[in-house]
Amino acid sequence: MQYEKLISPVSPPPPCALGGVDLLLDTWTDYVLEYDYPLDDAKLFSALSQAVERYPYFSGRKVSGVEQDQNVYIDCFKGISFSFQRVDKRFADEGGITEQDWQMYLPDNSKRRKHKFSATSLKVPLFAVKQTNYDDHTVLGLSVWHAIADGGAFFDFLAAVVAAYREEVVGCYQAKDPLPNNDEHQGEYHDSIRQVSLASDARQGESAIATAEFTFGGKTLDNLLTYITPHGVPLSDYLYALAWKSAHHAMLSRTSNSEVTSLYTVYDIRQFTDIDKPLGNHLYYPKTELTSTELRSITSIDIAKKIRTSVFSMVEHAQRIEQEFAWLDKHITNKNYKQFAIRPVFDAIYEPAIMCNNLMHISYDMFDFGAGGPVSFDTPNEEYMRFISILPSRNQTDEIRFRVSLFESELAEFSRNFNQELKELG
Incomplete structure (x- = not known):
């Protein structure tokens, strides 16, 4: 029915x-x-x-x-x-x-x-x-x-x-005044807007995006945490670093004239600024950029620390980023782009780069309809770019899922390298 x-x-x-x-x-x-x-x-x-x-x-x-x-x-x-x-x-x-x-x-x-x-x-x-x-x-x-x-x-x-x-008070929304636009402060993305076709002719003849998923729990998760805790590195950043190291060679082999690869973490700018509105997309992508030589030669712990430094930089410069968003609003509207992407999204589609998102920090108990929060949560997106997601386990509260989406031609090499990295951790 x-x-x-x-x-x-x-x-x-x-x-x-x-x-x-x-x-x-x-x-x-x-x-x-x-x-x-x-x-x-x-x-x-x-x-x-x-x-x-x-x-x-x-x-x-x-x-x-x-x-x-x-x-x-x-x-x-x-x-x-x-x-x-x-x-x-x-x-x-x-x-x-x-x-x-x-x-x-x-x-x-x-x-x-x-x-x-x-x-x-x-x-x-x-x-x-x-x-x-x-x-x-x-x-x-x-x-x-x-x-x-x-x-x-x-x-x-x-x-x-x-x-x-639950018959509780839903409340009313009170909009805040937007930050004035500042044409003199354009921000790092102002010259990086690219017209794209995200899901059609631009990628014809190239391999599709494929996904591998890893579950960490029990002894494996304990070993990971035991290893990284003394270094003060978040588990999410360390897993990003491992995946980045494992995938970078395959990504670079598909891209000519490049020895540089990037990793972008996904954050909602409203977590760090006074922007507060119930409509729209306000994602921001702190960037970590390394050469292939650097990725091979430094440890995953050091890479994770660089990833965390890029996030701290976002917090420190939140007001500047808010000004940048105001500038982008005006610039993109005046240009009348039909389909476009800023550099992080463009790179994750066309260049050697990966975007990362951690959904473990959400308090899923707040979605309790009266007899408990969800026992399973998923975002089964049809990815069109390289993307990493960290998600809660479907069945065990002490497990996490680590999902990596890459182009098919890159995924096999990544999986071999990533599994080898995990074995070396014991």
């Missing part, structure tokens, strides 16, 4: 223009949360309806501006909404989540490609929710256009849904 309902705000707000920074990652992000108890679909529908009053643009559509207006708007005019789908399954027919079957828990994504390559108005939802019910547990699949919500904005929305479901 299944049904689908549409959700929209009671009083749609006026169209809201996305800034240029918001559009720097024009892709989609999926989330799958599994609960070991059933959720009430009527209460969940009501909770989503309440949350969208605070975050109305989750129910909008992407529209282009009028003539001479280069902005991309999110419009919530009457009749526009996002979909809430419920599917009931017998527990005997389907088990829990596996690495192979996560797609069945996500909303339909058949319209994504059309949305990605259009700069005009589209009747395509920017957000969708699918609730899959079993006899004794529920799986939620959520899909959101990355331009209206990065991870920080999306998790705020989900927290509002949980609060409404």
Whole structure:
């Protein structure tokens, strides 16, 4: 049994223009949360309806501006909404989540490609929710256009849904005044905007992205922590360093005239500045750059320390970065780019570079609908660039998952090197 309902705000707000920074990652992000108890679909529908009053643009559509207006708007005019789908399954027919079957828990994504390559108005939802019910547990699949919500904005929305479901105060959003634009302070990315085609002709004839996943727990995790703790290095940075060392030769072999490779960690600038808005994408990417010789000759501990130094630099220069974002908003809008990426995203697609994201620091207990937080969390994205994710285990609280996405021609060499690095740690 299944049904689908549409959700929209009671009083749609006026169209809201996305800034240029918001559009720097024009892709989609999926989330799958599994609960070991059933959720009430009527209460969940009501909770989503309440949350969208605070975050109305989750129910909008992407529209282009009028003539001479280069902005991309999110419009919530009457009749526009996002979909809430419920599917009931017998527990005997389907088990829990596996690495192979996560797609069945996500909303339909058949319209994504059309949305990605259009700069005009589209009747395509920017957000969708699918609730899959079993006899004794529920799986939620959520899909959101990355331009209206990065991870920080999306998790705020989900927290509002949980609060409404639990009949707690959802609260009201109070926008802060944006930082004035400073044309004299352009920032390190100002000359690095590149027009790209993220998922089509630009990569025809090249290998596709493939993924390897490693689970760390028990003795292996204990050995890792015992080794790195005296050095004061976070586990995430050390794993990034190991993966970077293991992949750099394969990446460089695919790129001519380059002996330099880069690693970019992903952070939400709202963690470090006064920027506070429930709409848009405000990701920032502290950069670590090394030559092939440096990567081979220095230890993974020293590489991890360099990665951490780049993150500290972001904290120290938060106000400058906020000014840079203001400049980018204006610059990109005036240029009227159709598809573009700043240097970190471009490098992870076309140059020897990897992007990294750690989702272990999130308190998943805040997504407790009343009988416990999710027993499983995943972001099963269809990566189009080199990417590393650190995720909680599906079944064991004392395990982590380390997911590495590289081009197929690079992944085999990486896996050999990475496994050898792990063996040497004992």
